[in-house]
Amino acid sequence: MADDATLRLLLAGIGRGEADRLAELYDLTSPKLFGLILRIQRDRGLAEDVLQDVYMRIWQAAGTYRPEAGPPMPWLVTVARHRAIDSVRRKTEAQGPESERGEDWVARLIDPRDGAAALMDREALLACLGRLDPAHRDCVVLAYCEGLSREELAARFGRPVNTIKTWLHRALAGLKTCLETVS
Missing domain, CATH: 1.10.10.10 (Winged helix-like DNA-binding domain superfamily/Winged helix DNA-binding domain)
Structure with missing residues (x-):
């Protein structure tokens, strides 16, 4: 896992539109974010899709990250968590109530x-x-x-x-x- 300073530099570069910085950030953070998404999503294929969506969101929103607001990893985790929850909600709404799905x-x-x-x-x-x-x-x-x-x-x-x-x-x-x- 990269330190906060490295992640801040990468996010700043992504905010300036430097695509190679996004690739570096992905390499450093995707295992942790994927694990989080998989815990929420529970479907590996859908979790992989959500992970890609997370990095698209990071690409779009990196310019809004403010280091003074806190370390970068919790910000990244929040983006991933929200995207995963949104994905589960969409899936849940399409399938009906949990009790009908028999989900544990x-x-x-x-x-x-x-x-x-x-x-x-x-x-x-x-x-x-x-x-x-x-x-x-x-x-x-x-x-x-x-x-x-x-x-x-x-x-x-x-x-x-x-x-x-x-x-x-x-x-x-x-x-x-x-x-x-x-x-």
């Missing part, structure tokens, strides 16, 4: 590359999710598996956005504590 939402939270650990992680995650208040659990699942925003969750649950933020914060803190004790 827990699988989206587990690393698809580690089979043995995934089974243990899955059981631990299910156990810890089961300990959460049902509304809080549903909030976390919808936010992290379906990509719903806080505003969308607020509308869905009929609660203010600040309440949803509190629910998510408490639920994630509870999951973290639970998973640390289980592991």
